[in-house]
Amino acid sequence: MSLRINDVARAAGVNRETLRYYERRGLIEQPDRSPGGHRLYDERTVQTLRIVKAAQRLGFTLEEVADLIEVGRRRGRDSGLQARAQEKLIEVEARMADLTAIRDNLRAALDAGCDDLHRCASSDGCPLPFVEITTRKAHA
Known part of the structure; x- marks a missing residue:
């Protein structure tokens, strides 16, 4: 299922600019594009955005969240979250x-x-x- 930017932003409780910023920072993966050039996201993007917002509420900085996500991508499931x-x-x-x-x-x-x-x-x-x-x- 492909979601457009407004749908993802609304589902994750962020605005479009935040979504684009997280995309530039590498917190969320670059989305596919429609033939018309519109960003097309998947449900995992919504989940990732919710994870980012929850981690920030737990006191993690955006830099720390980005690092956790990147380490998780490289290692699989073990992102070092426990430590x-x-x-x-x-x-x-x-x-x-x-x-x-x-x-x-x-x-x-x-x-x-x-x-x-x-x-x-x-x-x-x-x-x-x-x-x-x-x-x-x-x-x-």
Whole structure:
């Protein structure tokens, strides 16, 4: 079954420009063309687009998704997803820890009634860890 660009975009929940961009990036294979020059896609393209969007929602960058797809094409079914998902999980957990610390610091600042950063920073009772925040190594 051949699908035209609008049908594929609609089925995958992306716009036509996104579809063309993914095509240029090699995330989806170059489609066949009709005698009139229209792109003709198959159902696998819809599936691939859905995979790309789902992987992005899981925190993978487009570059990482492209790499997973390419490795999968070369190796068959083993794209290294297990190892990469484990790495991504570690990244996500680190970001969650950072966000938890940010939330806790903001709550403490609100509870303490901090209204002026300079006054708060020079106060012994300031709950914001200015020194720790500025000297702590950020997660990538």
